């Protein structure tokens with residue numbers, strides 16, 4: 001075996017051994033809010049153009065079934081839930097047939113296409129964060145009826161609230177739709193998003209949340225569809241669009257600072273608010289794609305890989321023979337392999353705080 005791969009192999013073996021045996025997790029449930037990076041299929045139950053509950057989505061799930069996850073396999077939140085020993089898949093809340101036992105260990109309220117800016121969600125006709133909160137309130141009252149107030153309080157005390165959102169606000173709304181960029185410069189728009197994060201955290205605190213994990217934005221200028229729309233030649237000269245990625249990075253810095261301020265203001269209350277960076281890990285994977293075992297970073301595995309997403313990535317479209325050689329599954333979303341690598345990049349935070 002090539003020594004580098006042997007090294008990588010040994011590294012994974014040792015990381016897995018460490019995280020599986022030494023760390024005791026106190027988390028009893030996981031509640032998830034945000035966009036397509038963490039939506040396991042809530043959009044299946046609403047009227048929107050943003051769906052993925054058809055092949056080839058989900059081809060690398062155990063029974064090759066599409067679920068509404070925007071990837072070929074699992075999402076990062078599925079990996080977190082498995083790692084915490086809760087379950088292997090975080091189900092969508094809008095599946096009304098989930099049992100109380102399934103509901104108790106956690107669900108996702110996320111909706112592909114959602115943003116911190118309500119206008120983003122409106123453009124995509126999906127479930128806004130405010131509505132995701134309303135569903136969480138409904139969840140709380142359903143479970144309170146079934147289990148009693150004491151049980152719910154203790155469940156929430158040790159529950160992790162995971163929020164992954166923001167890419168649609170910048171990539172789709174601010175830079176692509178013709179409204180917000182005429183109303184706000186990029187700095188003011190980033191501040192608006194961060195202000196909405198603050199309001200969202202406060203609402204969840206009021207509902208009994210105590211442990212928060214936020215995921216920042218990726219380098220959005222490297223998403224295949226953004227490269228396609230903004231390159232001098234969408235086919236021959238493809239490269240990351242710096243302006244977009246810089247805006248995402250600045251947002252991440254502001255988000256991180258705001259979360260830290262909130263955490264400091266809540267010191268001694270037992271409340272935990274952590275930030276996980278995926279920007280640098282994903283950029284590292286893109287820039288060193290060969291080292292990570294990938295053949296391609298500039299386009300997605302589905303179809304031409306330049307634009308296909310949602311309904312354009314469907315059963316009539318050819319897919320690449322081996323998705324694990326691709327960084328992107330469709331023109332926006334990473335493959336399961338990349339989601340797994342990103343999960344590994346922040347598993348230390350999971351072990352420390354959850």
Ligand SMILES: *[C@@H]1O[C@H](CO)[C@@H](O)[C@H](O)[C@H]1NC(C)=O
Nearest residue numbers: 067091095096097098099102
């Ligand atoms: C909804 O949840 C039930 C219970 O877990 C499951 O059997 C069913 O397959 C789910 N429906 C969909 C469409 O995923």
Ligand SMILES: *[C@@H]1O[C@H](CO)[C@@H](O)[C@H](O)[C@H]1NC(C)=O
Nearest residue numbers: 183184185186187188189191
């Ligand atoms: C953005 O606009 C604000 C006023 O709303 C101004 O203070 C700030 O300097 C502007 N920033 C940039 C980068 O143009």
